[in-house]
Amino acid sequence: MENVLNTSNRIWKAMEEKNELVFLELVHEEAEFVHMSRTLDRNKELSVILENDIVYKHVEFIEHTVRKFGTTEIILNRLDLTAVVKGNEVVNAFVVTEVYTPDSEGKLKLASLAFTKRV
DSSP: OHHHHHHHHHHHHHHHHTOHHHHHHHEEEEEEEEOSSOEEEHHHHHHHHHTTSEEEEEEEEEEEEEEEETTEEEEEEEEEEEEEETTEEEEEEEEEEEEEEEOTTSOEEEEEEEEEEOO
16 A cells, blocks of 8 residues: 555656656556546646646645555545646645556556546
């Protein structure tokens, strides 16, 4: 469980800091990012981050739930996200589902990240 949470934290930090190398290292090349209005592959998500279309300013984690199914690990993160989206700062309450799978060397890679708005 520590390993998957560590990987998750490194990805969130990479998105906040626009760290392309860490992002590419930890996110599977075929990963999908499901936002409220669109679904992006890894390269498009990275482009959105690097071009400031979405700026991840601050993530306040409220709760982590980790489940393991064979070699697949899923994190449900209850969080509040402060971001700048197309120039407007917004704060949204989300449950973010992260799905991880090991690569051929056994290192966990993010396969999917999906935002669900909390009401």
